[in-house]
Amino acid sequence: MIVADQKPIEDIRKMLKGKKKVLAIGCGTCVAVCFAGGKREVGVLSSAVRMATELEGEPVQIDETIVQRQCEKEFIEHLGDQLGEYDAVLSLGCGVGVQTLADQFPGTRILPGLNTKFMGGPTEQGVWEERCQGCGNCLLEYTGGICPISRCAKQLMNGPCGGTDEGGRCEVDPDTPCAWFNIWERMDALDIQDQLMEIQPPKDWSTSRDGGRRKIVRKDLQKPKLDEGS
Amino acid sequence: MKEISNYEPQIIAFCCMHCAYAAADLAGSSRFAYPSSLKIVAIPCTGRTDMGHILKTFEDGADGVLVAGCLEGRCHFQTGNLYARQRVEHVAELLDQIGLEGERARMINISAGMGAKFAELANEFAKTISALGPTGLKKKPASRELPLPSGKIE
Structure with a gap:
């Protein structure tokens, strides 16, 4: 899932300066399950900002709503009729949700209420960790299902650096396990550590962000076009 | 400290029905007075208290806002009161950030037999809130929630 975190109230107050009526829109998908932008979080944030702005003497009316998926226009287009009455929209979706709203409603000021952090998952209750950087060319097959790109600070591809301590911890942060230490342990347990001896060609980073904005086109899923004259 | 004559702080106490609610009842029947402006809302467990409930x-x-749960380690649902404490602490931080005093939200732990203690803690809390004075927020119509096109998301 995409993991996000709410922006500090102070930042949101600054963004809403001068606005009278704002619609806070949550998202019922990734950011709802990481407790950043679901229905409850929209309620808590809206309530806090309403009180903060009233105490400042410049009250902002904040209405609340949520859509199931802010990143798909089919789920947000029903909002179009109602946005005219608002000075701005505070999106509690991820960066994709904010941009989908902005693309769909170009005449409305769309403001981000969250900081989108990473693709990851919960590792224990209340804790989320990064697991994927979307490099576009998955190599988990060679690393025992542990990603050195998202879990190693240096994104090393050929084993650990010299900064791993005896307990298998990273020098960057003693709370972070060394990804390559974990890879070795996992592959050793699976008895496939010899795979690490195979020479891998240099990674093609053109599938990652180095290749610019990425796009997937699935012709089998696109709307069929009727040939004229047929 | 604001001096306000005849000011009665409006306090809402979310009381767990397994302990604090019975303690408040006992305080009443044992004639231990606590402020009449303190209104009690019975809840099945303080773990049911959401941050949104407190802020609204x-x-x-x-x-x-007082959240009154069972003694730690004695929660009917084991850890509901521990979750509640974390949430009340978080709300207190949020209140500080928005310009209200964090002391306005407090968690207390009490057993069903502690009627006198309930009255004592309620009076002490009322004294703290009296000293802080009104919040300065005007009661206003609830904000609007836009309907969903279909279905409901929780």
């Missing part, structure tokens, strides 16, 4: 209570005009 302030928005609706409360000057202080």
